[in-house]
Amino acid sequence: MAKVYALGVGPGDPELLTRKAERILREASVICAPSANPTDSSYALSIVEEFIDRSRQEIIVQTFPMKKEQKELEPFWENAADEAAELVRQGRDVAFITIGDPFLYSTFLYIYRLLLDRYPDVQVEVVPGITSINAAAIAAGVPLAAASERVAIIPAIFEGEDLRRVLLDFDTIVLMKVNRVFHKVYALLQELGLEKKGVFIRRVGSAEEEVVFDLETLLGKKLDYLSLLIVKK
Numbered sequence: 001m002a003k004v005y006a007l008g009v010g011p012g013d014p015e016l017l018t019r020k021a022e023r024i025l026r027e028a029s030v031i032c033a034p035s036a037n038p039t040d041s042s043y044a045l046s047i048v049e050e051f052i053d054r055s056r057q058e059i060i061v062q063t064f065p066m067k068k069e070q071k072e073l074e075p076f077w078e079n080a081a082d083e084a085a086e087l088v089r090q091g092r093d094v095a096f097i098t099i100g101d102p103f104l105y106s107t108f109l110y111i112y113r114l115l116l117d118r119y120p121d122v123q124v125e126v127v128p129g130i131t132s133i134n135a136a137a138i139a140a141g142v143p144l145a146a147a148s149e150r151v152a153i154i155p156a157i158f159e160g161e162d163l164r165r166v167l168l169d170f171d172t173i174v175l176m177k178v179n180r181v182f183h184k185v186y187a188l189l190q191e192l193g194l195e196k197k198g199v200f201i202r203r204v205g206s207a208e209e210e211v212v213f214d215l216e217t218l219l220g221k222k223l224d225y226l227s228l229l230i231v232k233k
């Protein structure tokens, strides 16, 4: 029976794909790759390009614009779910590729919910991936947790008092999607005396990987969406 697969493709290095994800990717009839706008290439697709045979497999690059209002994104998720269900009903396996792991802040999660609700007859299999968090911690040489340490993972749109509480309460704090609010986060780290305890990691696992310990040097720069901050007290 044909299925929808959600494949975690890891953070950037093709060698960080699981053997299972690679096998399914090589076998799938259709590969759906996300992109933030129609003119951009898909980062997830760039990771797995070497496993795909374009003469035999169909690639669909789907646009999911970066919008704050979730309502505006619903039609894009609905189209993706409807298209996948239609292809599966035609007997074709469809593989959605997602950066890192599909169950960690991925766009696929919205499509997954729609598939379960609207198409209960369509089977969905999710294959875990190495998250950007795991790879970033290792690239920076900063263990996420030892012994009884506690870790918080938060999207950095979490601001002000909420962010302060998390920074005070946990031993390791991972801030995802930090690019747009970095200056505010840095100001708060300074206020709490934590500005030297953070490390910024960009495009981990790819040829453009950057690990920055001197956070001050990032102020005023346009930062990459594919970056995160680890604060380790």
Ligand SMILES: C[S@@+](CC[C@H](N)C(=O)[O-])C[C@H]1O[C@@H](n2cnc3c(N)ncnc32)[C@H](O)[C@@H]1O
Pocket (backbone or CB within 6 Å): 011, 012, 098, 099, 100, 101, 102, 103, 104, 105, 106, 107, 130, 131, 132, 133, 136, 175, 176, 177, 178, 201, 202, 203, 204, 205, 225, 226, 227, 228
């Ligand atoms: C929509 S979330 C996707 C997370 C992904 N599913 C995972 O498991 O890592 C996007 C955020 O993940 C982080 N991210 C994803 N890939 C990254 C990479 N290669 N290097 C650094 N951060 C990355 C960034 O914080 C980015 O804003």
